[in-house]
Amino acid sequence: MRFFSPGDRKPRVGFFKFSCCTGCGFQLAYFQKSLEDTLKSFDFTFFRLASSSGTPEGPFDLALVEGAVTEPYQIIELKKIRANSAVLYAVGSCAITGGIPAIKAGVPEMEVQNKAYRTKLYGLTSLRPSVLGDYVEIDGSVRGCPPGERDLQEAMVSVLFHRKPEFAGYSVCVECKIKGNICVLVAEGLPCMGPVTNAGCGALCPSYHRACYSCFGLMGQANTAALKGKFRKLGLTEDEIERRFSLFDALETKK
């Protein structure tokens, strides 16, 4: 097995953003526990949030891309990034499931634009949101809104070692139990999305006594019908249930 060793040149990383809040980029820039090691091990060839120098042209050993695709120019850029990168990871819910930018998915663009802007903006070319994987092959997804430091780190380490990253595919409940939180869904009847949501956050919300709202997105094995049934029993209306499930998964729920 070949992997980058201390004598090699550092892997070149490009960090790109499309339509999103830049929270994933912030998370990377604030790698609290390992900033020094990160800079020692990687060459950030392009990371606008951290430095205005650097080139977006590549080539990159690893491209990390956050944000949903909501404008035509982004499609061209994304394809270019893909062509110039050995490995491309979609980072964060916007890039993976559409996330928050996708809540407009079920509404005609005309209506969205009229609602969002007072005057007609003739230059506006906003599209129905898409995820990166709709336009290019992606090599992996680093889930979260934003992802946790551990998963981002694992994504980067996997590139150094030329191995598949190890990401959790189980529910938030597993992490919640490992933390020993009393379950807010069972004990208090809060509409927690943990049972269908992919782990990775360390059960952040239930640890602060809040119901999970699924910002990491649905896990692959989610049984959404079963949880909706439970929410109905808790007395949630159909509208409330649909909102909980579409907050981070509108592209699927509003097809």
Place this chain on the structure above:
Amino acid sequence: MTGENVFQKNYEVLICKELFAGWVEGLRDDFKLIGPVGDGVNAEFREIASLKEANLDYQSTMLPPGKAYLFKPLEEIVLFNAGPGGVAAEEPPIPVQKQVLIGVHACDTHAVFYLDKVFLGAFTDPFYKARRENTFIISLNCKTVTDLCFCHLIGTGPYLKAQSGYDMLLTDMGGEFLVELKSERSKNLFNVKGRPPEAGDWQKKDEMETRLLKSFKKDFKADGLRQVFLSRPGHPVLKETAEERCLSCANCVMVCPTCFCHDVYDETDLSLTRIKRMRRWDACQDYFFAQVHGGNFRSERQARLRQFVFHKLDYEGQFGLKGTVGCGRCIRWCPTGIDLTEIAEEMMK
């Protein structure tokens, strides 16, 4: 010298609760005290400074005391240091902290015996072994049962009948505790003098047990399941329950006091010099649990649910014990209330 020390002979004594609490507090110098805090079925075993913080009338806890304090949910088991000279493995120190688990119910005490089979059986787990040896278990006979308890059908409660494998057994007799010493070390450690129990006290204990046994709500036939499981592994109740209600969230497994499966994985830091090998509770309800190279041998939800139900109610061949101790936790903490005993009953029909 007063002559005969009645207590030393009998290892059974009635003492007032305050005296007992005082004795427990005295253990603090050498032991971490861990006891049930909170009410009803939502209590929690936590570190406490004295018995005043504990609620020995608790009914159940979400995480079982044995599993939570002997088999850590998440722990580092090896540390690899990579440097120019190669890779060196370093074992983290074996846990030496002494702890007392106070107020462990009968089912949860039996669950520890089950974990012993796993971690001290064919293979000895050094971390479990060290914690087990450093843990003084004070068990407690239940005073009430919950609507989901079925230990009476499994033979694991509500009164603890085991004579060894733990240190002390308490029975709440009103103003007093009946203390029964079950280990050599408890005989050395317990130095409180009280009154030796008389025939009337034992009779009272028996009566309390009989009364308690009558208060169970759950009833199903735990025997004979083997044949049913073998002959109808594809029973529709499994598929229906799995598809309509099972979330594959794994809460059932996480809270089960006898579920011992764990995953081992490596965490590499970005300096690439330190790799931590971690062990984390794992769950057969998770799709990826049975994912191996080339496929998944339990990709269907019903196959995963069946695994849990059969392992708990059958599979006695594995360790000579039932996989369940009848605590009811998996039912209580399942978001959709899936009940393994109802599934078994349906299959028996």
